[in-house]
Amino acid sequence: MKKYNITASVNGDELDYSCYADQTLLEVLRENLQMTGTKNGCGSGDCGACTVIVNKRPVNACLILGVELEGAIIETVEGLAEGSTLHPLQQKFLDHAALQCGICTPGFLTMSKALLERNPDPTETEVRYALAGNLCRCTGYDKIVRAVLDAAAEMRANAS
Amino acid sequence: MNEITNRDKNNFKWVGKNTQRPDGPDKVTGRARYGDDMIVPGMLHGKTLRSPHAHAKIISIDTSEAEALSGVKAVVTYKDIPDHPLLAPPYGPMITDFHDISRNIMARDKVFYDGHPVAAVAATSERIAKAALLLIRVEYEILPHVLDPFEAAGADAPILHDYQYTLGSDPKSSKPSNVFRVASSERGDLSKGFAEAEIIVEREFRSQPVHQGYIEPQALVATAAADGSVDLWTTTQGHFVIRGYCARLLNMDMSSIRVTASEIGGGFGGKNNLYSEPVAIRLSQKTGRPVRFVMTRSEVFRATGPASGTYSHLRIGAKKDGTIVAAEATIYNQAGAFKGSPVGRSVDTFFSAYSIKNAKATAYDVCVNRPKVAAYRAPGAPMAALGAELAINELAAKLAIDPIEIRLKNAVQDHEQSLSGVKFGRIGLNEVLVKAREHPHYSAALAENQGRGFALGYWMHGGGLSSVNANLLDDGTVTIATGNPDIGGSRSSMRVMAAEELGVDISLIKTIIADTASIGYSHLTAGSRTTFATGLAVINSVREIIDKLRQLAATKWDVPVENVAWEAGQAVCHHGDFQALSLKQLASLAPKVGGAIAGHSEINATGAGAAFSAHIVDVEVDKETGFTTPKRYTIIQDAGRAISPDYVEGQMQGAAVQGIGWALNEEYIYDHNGCLQNAGFLDYRMPVASDVPMIDTVIVEVPNPNHPYGVRGVGEPPLVPAPAAVANAVENAIGKRMGVLPLSPPKILQALK
Numbered sequence: 055m056k057k058y059n060i061t062a063s064v065n066g067d068e069l070d071y072s073c074y075a076d077q078t079l080l081e082v083l084r085e086n087l088q089m090t091g092t093k094n095g096c097g098s099g100d101c102g103a104c105t106v107i108v109n110k111r112p113v114n115a116c117l118i119l120g121v122e123l124e125g126a127i128i129e130t131v132e133g134l135a136e137g138s139t140l141h142p143l144q145q146k147f148l149d150h151a152a153l154q155c156g157i158c159t160p161g162f163l164t165m166s167k168a169l170l171e172r173n174p175d176p177t178e179t180e181v182r183y184a185l186a187g188n189l190c191r192c193t194g195y196d197k198i199v200r201a202v203l204d205a206a207a208e209m210r211a212n213a214s
Numbered sequence: 215m216n217e218i219t220n221r222d223k224n225n226f227k228w229v230g231k232n233t234q235r236p237d238g239p240d241k242v243t244g245r246a247r248y249g250d251d252m253i254v255p256g257m258l259h260g261k262t263l264r265s266p267h268a269h270a271k272i273i274s275i276d277t278s279e280a281e282a283l284s285g286v287k288a289v290v291t292y293k294d295i296p297d298h299p300l301l302a303p304p305y306g307p308m309i310t311d312f313h314d315i316s317r318n319i320m321a322r323d324k325v326f327y328d329g330h331p332v333a334a335v336a337a338t339s340e341r342i343a344k345a346a347l348l349l350i351r352v353e354y355e356i357l358p359h360v361l362d363p364f365e366a367a368g369a370d371a372p373i374l375h376d377y378q379y380t381l382g383s384d385p386k387s388s389k390p391s392n393v394f395r396v397a398s399s400e401r402g403d404l405s406k407g408f409a410e411a412e413i414i415v416e417r418e419f420r421s422q423p424v425h426q427g428y429i430e431p432q433a434l435v436a437t438a439a440a441d442g443s444v445d446l447w448t449t450t451q452g453h454f455v456i457r458g459y460c461a462r463l464l465n466m467d468m469s470s471i472r473v474t475a476s477e478i479g480g481g482f483g484g485k486n487n488l489y490s491e492p493v494a495i496r497l498s499q500k501t502g503r504p505v506r507f508v509m510t511r512s513e514v515f516r517a518t519g520p521a522s523g524t525y526s527h528l529r530i531g532a533k534k535d536g537t538i539v540a541a542e543a544t545i546y547n548q549a550g551a552f553k554g555s556p557v558g559r560s561v562d563t564f565f566s567a568y569s570i571k572n573a574k575a576t577a578y579d580v581c582v583n584r585p586k587v588a589a590y591r592a593p594g595a596p597m598a599a600l601g602a603e604l605a606i607n608e609l610a611a612k613l614a615i616d617p618i619e620i621r622l623k624n625a626v627q628d629h630e631q632s633l634s635g636v637k638f639g640r641i642g643l644n645e646v647l648v649k650a651r652e653h654p655h656y657s658a659a660l661a662e663n664q665g666r667g668f669a670l671g672y673w674m675h676g677g678g679l680s681s682v683n684a685n686l687l688d689d690g691t692v693t694i695a696t697g698n699p700d701i702g703g704s705r706s707s708m709r710v711m712a713a714e715e716l717g718v719d720i721s722l723i724k725t726i727i728a729d730t731a732s733i734g735y736s737h738l739t740a741g742s743r744t745t746f747a748t749g750l751a752v753i754n755s756v757r758e759i760i761d762k763l764r765q766l767a768a769t770k771w772d773v774p775v776e777n778v779a780w781e782a783g784q785a786v787c788h789h790g791d792f793q794a795l796s797l798k799q800l801a802s803l804a805p806k807v808g809g810a811i812a813g814h815s816e817i818n819a820t821g822a823g824a825a826f827s828a829h830i831v832d833v834e835v836d837k838e839t840g841f842t843t844p845k846r847y848t849i850i851q852d853a854g855r856a857i858s859p860d861y862v863e864g865q866m867q868g869a870a871v872q873g874i875g876w877a878l879n880e881e882y883i884y885d886h887n888g889c890l891q892n893a894g895f896l897d898y899r900m901p902v903a904s905d906v907p908m909i910d911t912v913i914v915e916v917p918n919p920n921h922p923y924g925v926r927g928v929g930e931p932p933l934v935p936a937p938a939a940v941a942n943a944v945e946n947a948i949g950k951r952m953g954v955l956p957l958s959p960p961k962i963l964q965a966l967k
């Protein structure tokens with residue numbers, strides 16, 4: 055079967071990969087690029103564990119194809135921190151104990167980042183609806199929602 | 215709003231403080247390595263061919279075409295898995311029958327459920343492995359199937375296992391049955407009790423099987439070496455159990471299998487079992503290459519878990535003043551394809567929170583054509599609590615007594631014995647009920663179409679085998695290795711307890727999970743046992759280090775060791791003028807004097823405490839659509855002692871939301887052929903963030919006297935009453951009895967008609 059050569063930016067690095075036409079971005083990230091931070095909970099767009107940001111929009115990496123991404127700008131959980139300085143969302147997830155097993159965490163972080171870029175001052179309800187495509191079976195969402203609201207407040211304070 | 219009550223005057227430095235979890239940074243940066251994150255050079259990809267039938271005889275399996283496909287390195291069927299004789303009675307409470315397990319991981323003569331493994335391949339890529347599955351020809355003779363446990367227990371049901379006769383039935387069974395055993399406990403005189411009753415409530419209930427719903431599917435890599443040894447990387451709640459089972463199943467020496475537990479992406483009891491591990495080992499042995507298996511979500515639903523679906527019937531009789539004088543319960547637990555549903559725990563759950571003189575509880579373990587059930591957070595308990603708690607609430611309503619008052623009146627007391635023989639020590643039930651009654655939520659006003667539910671849950675925690683190695687390094691830092699996969703923050707709580715004992719900063723302590731070759735046997739991370747049992751082993755190990763350090767100081771000071779005490783992280787001697795020696799100073803001294811300093815502990819912990827969890831929940835029911843929205847949720851629970859309060863709250867909150875799913879949405883939908891129709895997260899709908907409110911918690915602390923810090927265990931109790939509390943809230947919102955879960959909109963509309 056034919057493979058396609060693609061060049062895209064992943065967390066700021068220009069990367070080349072070659073993939074089959076039916077390979078998803080999730081497979082490309084995890085297998086071709088060995089970036090396993092993005093998780094596979096279902097492979098069918100129903101859990102959000104694979105959420106990444108493509109050209110500033112959150113997407114389920116299991117639902118888009120690697121071949122669609124020529125020239126795309128892709129952000130994954132591995133790119134959130136700057137060196138050893140955590141992104142405010144990462145720090146707030148730790149401060150609020152917003153993770154238990156942590157398998158859902160990369161997806162919640164990327165989805166929350168995309169939310170706060172669009173809406174820096176969300177209400178609790180807005181956070182809950184923005185995260186409704188991300189499943190977490192451990193936390194009951196309480197501490198995740200608090201962490202996102204707190205990170206938003208801190209990011210607003212830092213921005214002003 | 216979360217609060218902790220009853221904290222006593224103990225002056226702890228770390229216990230009870232919120233500290234950042236040590237595994238946190240790796241988890242928020244994507245560095246943590248879960249089952250599917252292991253990449254081994256040269257590894258092959260395994261895939262499983264699964265039965266498309268609910269019940270069928272296997273006539274033949276032809277793998278020749280698959281084997282011929284380029285890129286396929288090996289194919290295995292039941293012929294590659296050794297057979298094992300059927301386990302003979304007497305059976306323990308946990309049944310481990312290798313006859314059954316070998317057939318569950320790979321069907322032998324029959325398939326028993328849609329999704330039952332029939333063959334497996336290893337190929338150079340996942341796509342080739344998938345293509346190979348299509349080339350395996352299996353000829354089946356389809357048999358009639360049965361899915362419902364109550365029906366399956368009936369005389370005319372299709373029989374799954376023609377060798378299975380009911381154990382403990384009266385009269386003795388003379389023909390094969392789907393009922394494997396009947397577990398029962400009884401005390402007092404039931405007919406006399408009911409004769410004394412001035413009011414009797416009688417109800418029946420049904421609950422559907424529900425999946426644990428961990429977000430990480432089962433995943434592993436098995437590597438067989440030329441010398442016969444095997445390395446296994448897998449996502450599991452108990453790598454020692456996986457080692458033992460694989461060795462038994464494959465007739466290997468235990469020492470030749472070394473299992474490393476990956477970071478675990480949720481389990482809730484569903485990762486106590488093994489599925490593809492032995493098959494992967496076989497494929498690796500055949501090919502000489504590492505073999506990886508990762509389940510798809512659909513495979514997880516079709517072939518792992520779930521918790522039992524149930525049918526139950528209850529009768530409870532009381533005096534007008536609310537004193538319960540008689541209670542009887544019967545439950546049919548669906549075991550799935552093979553025996554072993556949590557019947558003992560169901561029996562123990564019904565009435566253990568109450569002192570009832572005349573009581574009987576009976577549970578049937580029933581095989582049906584569904585995947586073999588797995589533990590799910592307090593296995594067997596939420597379904598029993600559903601019946602008991604709703605029946606008691608109905609009793610209270612009929613007697614015009616407050617639901618908490620009736621429970622206080624009948625609450626089991628310290629040192630009493632439960633129906634199934636559990637002897638309670640000091641328990642926190644009264645404290646929990648009083649706190650619940652005082653909570654503002656309990657008396658808050660309700661809006662139109664809203665209802666409030668209340669339910670109480672009981673769970674007896676596990677103890678058991680745990681091993682710990684603690685090493686003091688010569689720079690004064692400490693490593694602690696346990697044998698328990700960290701599913702709920704145990705690396706953090708172990709670190710906290712070790713720091714408290716040593717009197718040093720937590721940053722000096724690093725906790726890891728050791729593989730099976732590196733540490734003594736450690737039982738599953740299950741039964742809410744880890745903080746209790748493994749915590750005890752940590753405390754023992756660290757105390758051993760402290761004793762050695764005291765000895766070292768005594769030698770240096772030339773005083774008897776009895777005169778050396780350990781205070782705030784240093785050795786001190788109050789019998790003379792000695793400069794205290796810190797942990798760090800002693801650590802650097804040790805290699806020069808007697809050698810490295812370590813402590814270890816291998817224990818079989820007993821004395822786990824019982825815990826009680828009370829739930830108050832408000833729901834709003836849309837009478838047009840039948841849709842239920844939880845509006846407010848409060849849990850009041852005795853944790854014994856919360857080592858890390860944030861994580862204790864997290865356990866309670868997570869369980870509440872699982873209970874909401876259990877009560878309102880989650881169910882398996884099978885077609886008339888017995889094939890699962892909703893094997894995915896879209897149609898098996900677990901609660902999402904927009905479905906639920908904040909979950910308020912009140913941690914009550916009535917310390918368990920059998921643990922230095924009073925730990926009881928917290929993971930399971932909060933699921934026990936959750937489905938009952940939510941169902942009770944729906945009942946109160948619409949004024950109807952609602953005993954059939956899930957309470958999905960069609961059922962509510964039907965009830966409102």
Ligand code: FES
Nearest residue numbers: 097099101102116
């Ligand atoms: S893995 Fe993509 S949504 Fe679940």
Ligand code: FES
Nearest residue numbers: 154158190191192
């Ligand atoms: S923390 Fe386990 S699924 Fe979210």
